[in-house]
Amino acid sequence: MTTDTWVEVNENDGFGVENLPYGVFSRPGELPRVGVAIGEYVLDLAELSAAGLVDDRRYFASGSLNAFMVAGRPAWEANRARLTELLTDESYREQVEPHLIPVAEVELLRPFEVADFVDFFSSEHHAANTGRMFRPQGDPLTPNWKRLPVAYHGRSGTVYRSGTPIIRPCGQRRSPGDSEPSFGPSLRLDFEAEVGFVVGVPSVAGRRVPVGSFRDHVFGFVLVNDWSARDLQAWESQPLGPFLGKSFATSVSSWVVPLAALEAARVPSPVQDPVPFPYLQCEEPWGLDLHLEVLINDQVASRPRFASMYWTPPQQLAHATVNGAPLRTGDLFASGTVSGPERDQYGCLLELTWNGREPLELDDGTKRTFLDDGDTVTIRAQAPGVSGSRITLGEVTGTIRPPLP
C-alpha cells in the first residue's frame, strides 16, 4: 500500500492516508453527515456513497457515527481499504475530488451519541501523585489499584463536543481550615488530559468481553478532557466517589481515530506486578505510544505520555464487562488523567501545581494554580503511523466561562 495520496497533504500535519479519522460535520443549510479527514479537507462520505463510490449510504448520511460503528469490524476495515484506494489511486481523483471540502468551511459536530460513559484512573503516576497529596500518611496507591483498573460511571449527558464552552460550576466546597462548607462557584477548576475509546459493537448481558475481543467491539480513539472541579469533588466524594465535581462537562474530540490507524503506535505496556488475574491478562502489547500536549491559552503546559499508562484499553474493557454488564454502541471509556513520571508530563493542574502550592508558570509569564474564566485548554496528541508516518489525533478544546447569572 502506497502512502502517497493525490490530495495535497502536509505530512507533518498527521492527517495523511495513514490516519483517516471519522467525524460528523455540517455546512449551513445541509444535514449533518459522516466525513473523514484527509489533509486540510474533510471527505464527504454521504456524497461519496450517493455517487456509488463507497457502499452503505445508510451509515454515512447520518448525524452520528453510531450507525457505522454498530456495523462492526468487517465494515470498518472494508471502508478503510476502499477510502485508501480512492485516495491513493490517481484514476479516482476526478470522481472523488469534488467531495473534498476544506475543513475550515464546515462545522464539526459531536461524532457519536454516548450511551454510557466510564472514566478510569489508570495512570500509576496520576494515582500515586493524588494519593500522596490526599493521603500523605498512607500508601500512595490503594490496595486494589494494581489488582483492578479502578473506574466509575460519569454523566453521558454532559459529554460535549470539542469547542463547547465550559461553564464554571457552582456547588458546595469546604476550604481548608473551615469547619463548614460554603456555596459558590468552584475555585479550583481543572482539566484532565485523557484518551478515550468508543464501542461500536454491543455485547451480551452476562458474557464478559475478553481482552482478545477488544478489536471486534471498539471502533476508535478520541481525546477527552475530563474537566474537574476539585473543591466540589473533595467535599462530596466520600463515600460514593465523584459526582458534581465531574458531571458539569466532559469534552471529546471531533475526530475518532480508527484502531487500524494506531497499529504502529502499539508498544508493550509497563510490567504489571502483581500478575493480573487471568481475565485481565493480555498477550498482545496494547500500550499506545501517544504523545499528548496540553496547552493553556496556546502555551504548552504539559506533555503527557500515554505509553506510561499501567492498565491498557483491552484490560479496561474486560474489567468493565467481567460482571456481565453488556456494552452498547456509543459506550465511551476514558483512561483517567494521563500523567507520565516527570513533572512536565502531568496531565492536570492538580498535579502540575501540587495541589495549588506551586503555581505553574506559562511562557508569557502568567501563572496558574487552577483555571481562570476565559482560559482555553487544548489537548492534542500525535502517534507513530505506519511506514514512518505520524498521525494526529483530533484535538479537544474548551474555554471556561463564568457561571450564568
Add this chain to the structure above:
Amino acid sequence: MTTDTWVEVNENDGFGVENLPYGVFSRPGELPRVGVAIGEYVLDLAELSAAGLVDDRRYFASGSLNAFMVAGRPAWEANRARLTELLTDESYREQVEPHLIPVAEVELLRPFEVADFVDFFSSEHHAANTGRMFRPQGDPLTPNWKRLPVAYHGRSGTVYRSGTPIIRPCGQRRSPGDSEPSFGPSLRLDFEAEVGFVVGVPSVAGRRVPVGSFRDHVFGFVLVNDWSARDLQAWESQPLGPFLGKSFATSVSSWVVPLAALEAARVPSPVQDPVPFPYLQCEEPWGLDLHLEVLINDQVASRPRFASMYWTPPQQLAHATVNGAPLRTGDLFASGTVSGPERDQYGCLLELTWNGREPLELDDGTKRTFLDDGDTVTIRAQAPGVSGSRITLGEVTGTIRPPLP
C-alpha cells in the same frame, strides 16, 4: 371529580382511577404502545387516540414513554383529566371499553429509555447503619451527609425492566482475613429497595433546576431494585466509589405513577439539621408516605417506609443540577436504599442481617444472609390516594440466576 369508574375495580388493589400509572405493553404480533393501568386492565392509549378519544397519537403509538414525557406538564395534566373523564363518565363506556385489555394478556415492557441514571444515598438510617458497619470507629455519617444529598452515576445501559433475570456477577473480592483478593462469583448478592423518579422535560446547561420546578420536569415515580454485589463493591470502591458492584443490573417497575397520583401521599419530611443551603430549601412538603414491602420468594422480608427519607426528590433534583449539568428526558434518579428506623424496615440484606452476622429468617423457616441463585425478590409499595383511596406503585421483581458458563 367522582372516584367511581365504570370499570370493575377492586379498590384494595390500588389501581383505581386515582392512580392511572403509565406503561408500555405489547401483545403477540403487535407493536408496543403506551397504556394506562385501571383495575386488572391496561387501557390501550394508542387505540384510544386512533379512535379520536384522546389527543396526540404520536405520544402513544410509541414503544416508550419518552415522547409523552417530553411533552411536559400541560400535556400530562390534560391527558390525566381526559382519561379520568372517559373512565368515570358512563356515557363513554361503549367507546372506551373495547380498548381495555386484561393485563394478564399483555407483556409489560421497559416503560422508558434511560438517559442518565443517578443513585442517591438519602436514607439517614441506611447511611448510618452502613457507616456503623464499615467505619465503626468514626461517625456513622460522613461530614457531608447532612449538607448535600450524596450520589453517584450508575450504568444506564443495565437498567432493566421488572422481570428481567438477574445474572449473578463475577469479579474480584477479598474475604475478611485474606491479604489478597480472589476471583469468582459474588458471594454477597443483595437487593436494595429504592424509589425512583424519571425526568420528562429537559433543562438547559448552566442553569440549575430549582426545587420549585420539580413538577415541571418530573413525570412520575417507579420502584427500583439497585441490586448490589457487596463483596465486589467493597474491594473496588476506594477511592472512586461503586462500579462493578452495581453496574451488572438495576431493575425498574413497569408502571410509572404520575406525580398527580401522589398528591395525597405528600407529607412533611424529617426536620433537617443543619438548615440546608438556600438552593436545597424547599417550602412545600415533599416527603412521600409510601409503604414499601420487600418479599423474598413471596415472603415478606421487610417493610421500608419512604416517609423517613432525609432528602426529598426536589432537593435531589436541585442538587444534581446545581453545577449546571442539564437534565435529559429519561434521566432516572433513585433514592438510595429506603430504610426506616426499625430493623424490620431495613431495605437491604446488608442491614437486615447486619453484614451477614444475623441471618434473616423467613416465614418458611429458611434463612438468608445474602441471596441464593433461584431467589426471587419483589418490591411493592402502596400510598394514600385522593379521597381516602389507596394507590399501588408498580412492583419490581427479579430472580437470581447463576453466572453464564
